[in-house]
Amino acid sequence: MNPFETLNAQQFNRLVSSAGVPMTRREALRRSVYGSAGLLLMEPLSIRADQPTPTGKAKSVIQIWLWGGACHVDTFDPKPEAGAAYVGQLNEPIETNVSGIRIGQLLPELAKIADKYSLIRSMTHRNNGHETAAYLVQTGRSSERDVFPCIGAVTSYFKGYDSGYTGLVPPYIVLTQPQGRFSEAGFLGPKYKPFATGSDPNAQVFAVEGVVSPDVTEERQKNRRDFLGKLNTLGGAIPGDATLKTVLQNNEQAYEMILGDAGKLFNLSLETDEVRNKYGRNTFGQSCLMARRLVEKGVPYITINYQGWDTHKQHFQIMNRKLPELDQGLAALISDLSASGLLDSTVVWCLGEFGRTPKVAMESPWNGGRHHWGNVFSALVAGGGFKGGQVVGESDAKGEDVKSRPVYPADLISSIYGQLGIPEDAPLPHPLGTPTCVVPGKDEKVPMEGKLTELI
Amino acid sequence: MRIRITLISLIAALCGTAYGIHPVYESGPVEFHLGQNPSVSEQIDDLIFKRLHELDLDPANLTSDSAFLRRAYLVVIGTLPSAEEVTRFLGSADPNRRTQLIDELLARDEFPEYWAMKWCDVLRVKAEFPIKLWPNAVQAYYRWIFTSLRANKPYDQFVRELLLANGSNFRNGEVNFFRAMQDRSPDGIAATVALTLMGERADKWPKKKLEALGGFFCELSYKSTAEWKEEIVYYDPIADKENRAETAIFPDGTPGNLRKFKQDPREVFADWLIRPENPAFSRAIVNRIWAWLMGRGIVEEPDDIRPDNPPSNPALLELLQKDFIANNYDLKHVYRVILNTKTFQLSSIPNLDAPEATANFAHYPLRRMEAEVMIDALNLITVTDEVYSSPIPEPFTFVPEDIRAIGIADGSITSSFLELFGRPPRDTGYMAERNTRSSSQQRLHLLNSSHVLKKIKTCPLVTKAVEEKWDTEKLARTAYLTILSRNPMPEEIQAITQYGGSDGGKDLAEDLVWMLLNQPEFNYIH
Numbered sequence: 001m002n003p004f005e006t007l008n009a010q011q012f013n014r015l016v017s018s019a020g021v022p023m024t025r026r027e028a029l030r031r032s033v034y035g036s037a038g039l040l041l042m043e044p045l046s047i048r049a050d051q052p053t054p055t056g057k058a059k060s061v062i063q064i065w066l067w068g069g070a071c072h073v074d075t076f077d078p079k080p081e082a083g084a085a086y087v088g089q090l091n092e093p094i095e096t097n098v099s100g101i102r103i104g105q106l107l108p109e110l111a112k113i114a115d116k117y118s119l120i121r122s123m124t125h126r127n128n129g130h131e132t133a134a135y136l137v138q139t140g141r142s143s144e145r146d147v148f149p150c151i152g153a154v155t156s157y158f159k160g161y162d163s164g165y166t167g168l169v170p171p172y173i174v175l176t177q178p179q180g181r182f183s184e185a186g187f188l189g190p191k192y193k194p195f196a197t198g199s200d201p202n203a204q205v206f207a208v209e210g211v212v213s214p215d216v217t218e219e220r221q222k223n224r225r226d227f228l229g230k231l232n233t234l235g236g237a238i239p240g241d242a243t244l245k246t247v248l249q250n251n252e253q254a255y256e257m258i259l260g261d262a263g264k265l266f267n268l269s270l271e272t273d274e275v276r277n278k279y280g281r282n283t284f285g286q287s288c289l290m291a292r293r294l295v296e297k298g299v300p301y302i303t304i305n306y307q308g309w310d311t312h313k314q315h316f317q318i319m320n321r322k323l324p325e326l327d328q329g330l331a332a333l334i335s336d337l338s339a340s341g342l343l344d345s346t347v348v349w350c351l352g353e354f355g356r357t358p359k360v361a362m363e364s365p366w367n368g369g370r371h372h373w374g375n376v377f378s379a380l381v382a383g384g385g386f387k388g389g390q391v392v393g394e395s396d397a398k399g400e401d402v403k404s405r406p407v408y409p410a411d412l413i414s415s416i417y418g419q420l421g422i423p424e425d426a427p428l429p430h431p432l433g434t435p436t437c438v439v440p441g442k443d444e445k446v447p448m449e450g451k452l453t454e455l456i
Numbered sequence: 457m458r459i460r461i462t463l464i465s466l467i468a469a470l471c472g473t474a475y476g477i478h479p480v481y482e483s484g485p486v487e488f489h490l491g492q493n494p495s496v497s498e499q500i501d502d503l504i505f506k507r508l509h510e511l512d513l514d515p516a517n518l519t520s521d522s523a524f525l526r527r528a529y530l531v532v533i534g535t536l537p538s539a540e541e542v543t544r545f546l547g548s549a550d551p552n553r554r555t556q557l558i559d560e561l562l563a564r565d566e567f568p569e570y571w572a573m574k575w576c577d578v579l580r581v582k583a584e585f586p587i588k589l590w591p592n593a594v595q596a597y598y599r600w601i602f603t604s605l606r607a608n609k610p611y612d613q614f615v616r617e618l619l620l621a622n623g624s625n626f627r628n629g630e631v632n633f634f635r636a637m638q639d640r641s642p643d644g645i646a647a648t649v650a651l652t653l654m655g656e657r658a659d660k661w662p663k664k665k666l667e668a669l670g671g672f673f674c675e676l677s678y679k680s681t682a683e684w685k686e687e688i689v690y691y692d693p694i695a696d697k698e699n700r701a702e703t704a705i706f707p708d709g710t711p712g713n714l715r716k717f718k719q720d721p722r723e724v725f726a727d728w729l730i731r732p733e734n735p736a737f738s739r740a741i742v743n744r745i746w747a748w749l750m751g752r753g754i755v756e757e758p759d760d761i762r763p764d765n766p767p768s769n770p771a772l773l774e775l776l777q778k779d780f781i782a783n784n785y786d787l788k789h790v791y792r793v794i795l796n797t798k799t800f801q802l803s804s805i806p807n808l809d810a811p812e813a814t815a816n817f818a819h820y821p822l823r824r825m826e827a828e829v830m831i832d833a834l835n836l837i838t839v840t841d842e843v844y845s846s847p848i849p850e851p852f853t854f855v856p857e858d859i860r861a862i863g864i865a866d867g868s869i870t871s872s873f874l875e876l877f878g879r880p881p882r883d884t885g886y887m888a889e890r891n892t893r894s895s896s897q898q899r900l901h902l903l904n905s906s907h908v909l910k911k912i913k914t915c916p917l918v919t920k921a922v923e924e925k926w927d928t929e930k931l932a933r934t935a936y937l938t939i940l941s942r943n944p945m946p947e948e949i950q951a952i953t954q955y956g957g958s959d960g961g962k963d964l965a966e967d968l969v970w971m972l973l974n975q976p977e978f979n980y981i982h
Contacts, residue, residue, distance in 0.1 A: 147883050170897065178872060183881050190878050190895050198872075198906075210900035213909060220967075221904075227955050227971050231948060234977035237478050237805050243822050246894050247976050251903065253896035258904050431888060434659075 056421025058384030066352035068310030076378035106323035109331035117382035122393025128372035133353035140410035149186035170195040201286035285329035347384030516819035522942035534570035539937040568606035582867030598865035600629030642670035655740030671704025742776040827877035828861035838915035
């Protein structure tokens with residue numbers, strides 16, 4: 001859509017016919033000065049027709065993104081029998097509360113609640129580049145030319161503002177940093193980009209970028225807002241301009257965040273120390289707690305971008321530090337959601353862009369690292385109507401390839417869309433008008449095996 | 457031809473309405489006579505105003521000097537004028553001051569820098585995903601684009617070099633034209649060539665037409681070298697195993713008549729494309745430049761030229777093409793001609809806010825500053841900077857500390873600000889990739905982010921005002937000149953005094969800078 005086309009043909013006709021003759025600038029100005037509704041005909045343009053909010057079992061999604069690619073054999077698909085060259089130090093996987101399911105030894109809290117989630121051990125896309133793999137896993141597509149929106153942006157498109165979402169905070173939130181070059185919204189455009197909180201939920205004050213500014217008092221915020229409105233000289237010169245009207249509306253939406261209750265929602269000091277400690281006093285743990293609070297407020301999509309999994313060097317040292325963090329935060333999140341009943345309507349999925357080489361790279365300069373591995377990797381899926389206590393697919397004896405039931409990114413994503421009630425054939429607004437559906441069509445030649453019927 | 461608007465505004469003035477000429481943004485009604493031996497700029501205006509007359513539309517008034525100055529700086533060099541530059545220009549009584557300013561801007565160092573940014577969007581200059589240029593290749597490609605623009609390389613030569621590029625992607629920058637595309641099959645290359653150099657979308661062509669053009673790119677091969685990620689692009693007659701080159705047909709239907717081993721088919725294609733008689737070539741580029749400067753193409757979208765998407769003013773497009781060819785494909789000449797029109801200098805206050813008026817350039821459209829231009833402007837005003845770094849480790853790209861966002865070569869070097877404000881991902885080369893729509897998140901960032909608030913707190917406008925105990929009037933004057941590139945009106949000074957008293961002070965200075973940075977008048981080119 002061209003933002004400079006301030007009126008569509010129909011609006012123009014209405015404008016013309018309302019005056020009998022085309023309305024001149026002076027006429028338009030006079031009308032607006034005298035409070036006529038003439039110019040209010042110009043509604044801000046929306047790129048899609050109204051669609052009813054999709055209904056499904058799931059209302060929210062929490063995506064835990066193990067950014068950089070976490071090792072599948074050290075987490076959800078242990079292979080102690082593969083030998084020392086493969087397992088390294090982590091050679092004693094533990095039993096979970098579901099008989100027959102073992103997971104990595106550094107995940108004891110998750111082991112206690114395996115009945116609440118399922119594991120997919122046969123994720124595959126065979127791509128070892130961070131960018132491409134991250135794109136594949138989060139869009140389900142391998143684009144030749146177009147850049148597709150990721151699942152968070154698509155969810156925001158179907159369950160966000162256009163469908164009547166009126167939450168305190170935007171419908172798609174990223175804790176805390178966006179994934180850099182990964183364009184979440186793709187061709188949907190910036191309206192569907194996530195709101196990235198910035199700051200650190202584990203800091204003294206979680207100063208969410210744009211929302212919480214400790215230095216500016218509420219009174220000063222309000223004074224400034226009035227001041228801004230009073231001196232809008234350009235707006236006064238072109239009072240009917242649709243572009244400027246959109247800016248003013250966007251300002252109002254921003255002020256709802258600044259002056260409304262959003263600040264309280266992000267204020268983690270309102271939680272008890274006991275609760276905060278349960279999630280772990282680190283950025284990831286407190287992000288999980290924040291995600292829970294956002295789900296409680298009905299935010300449709302939350303992504304936790306959990307950095308630091310690209311462990312080409314010092315892999316095991318890093319695992320010893322990070323896996324307990326992951327274990328504590330994720331287990332607390334799933335347990336709490338389960339206890340409050342929200343897990344039934346909240347999908348939690350946890351994975352990275354790929355797994356890591358099952359064989360440890362002992363040679364210099366890696367000296368005990370693991371590289372990228374897109375042939376097979378694992379995902380954890382919980383809630384939102386997905387069954388718990390299941391394992392889907394298998395990798396081979398050493399965790400190097402898929403042994404049975406390959407699950408492609410599109411399969412996982414389309415299963416989540418299914419739980420959210422977003423129809424597979426719901427159209428996406430392709431910039432060139434090419435018919436495009438939420439789930440890739442056969443003609444797109446995206447590898448797919450079908451939805452995760454095992455878990456639904 | 458005398459425009460009726462003069463009469464209307466005369467009546468308006470007699471009737472005492474205040475709606476005639478806006479005191480800040482406008483200088484007066486358009487007065488236009490097509491004299492003897494009109495310049496090309498005048499011929500353009502003639503065509504525009506004639507067309508508006510046919511449609512029974514009136515053009516907007518002419519911009520004021522300050523509005524013109526600001527627009528010219530932002531449009532021509534992507535850079536905000538400094539307060540000194542504003543004062544100097546507003547103090548000039550030279551009747552040729554606008555033309556002189558245009559010449560000055562076209563000669564500035566920022567000109568090739570800013571236009572390299574725009575060309576890098578079109579030519580997809582970006583490391584890694586999904587374009588797969590390696591950082592050294594990005595730098596080589598950028599260097600070629602930048603130096604070509606700085607030298608004002610004739611466009612026919614520019615395109616010929618791109619099309620016939622051979623050699624290492626690290627050494628011959630222009631060869632990356634054949635690498636910076638996701639689909640490097642002959643048809644994929646053909647589609648990119650159609651989009652980039654003809655402004656046409658091959659996916660709207662019959663499949664046969666694309667395949668026939670693909671025939672010209674069948675004898676092209678890529679090979680790696682001993683250097684990591686280096687690739688050689690070269691003419692390779694045996695690469696065309698299916699003899700597709702023999703069936704190559706130019707997009708206008710003329711058979712290619714290629715004969716194997718005689719000549720690189722790309723040369724034959726370049727000879728066909730770059731000819732004065734081939735309208736597809738000059739049309740695409742003059743329309744693109746018009747769209748860049750005017751905010752909208754004569755064919756809109758500018759890279760979607762096809763028979764069922766006709767130009768809003770065919771004679772205008774033809775005039776620009778003829779003039780471009782007569783001037784030996786001189787790109788700067790096209791800029792100069794367009795910038796010197798009255799059409800470019802019309803106010804953004806529409807006489808009639810209707811699609812026909814917009815499509816026929818009856819007023820200058822409001823458009824938000826591009827992401828890079830906006831952050832550079834914020835930094836210029838507040839005397840702060842940003843830190844940019846490359847996320848791609850090997851080889852690590854060195855980014856100078858004082859770099860401005862418009863000068864960043866690599867599309868993958870970015871910041872959350874640039875992303876938020878719609879910097880194009882440079883994946884496809886479509887002009888529509890660059891997004892200048894407003895969003896509430898952008899507003900939240902400008903209104904209340906620590907990023908922007910910190911810049912305001914430490915900016916010299918605030919600190920100097922406090923140190924030197926500026927009164928409110930001086931504060932307002934300096935802030936308006938620095939941020940909005942104009943003097944404040946008495947009513948505005950009055951409102952500011954009402955808000956914060958007449959003594960200035962730190963809080964008022966901060967609030968004032970904050971308020972002006974958040975005005976659409978600042979964020980939008982008008």
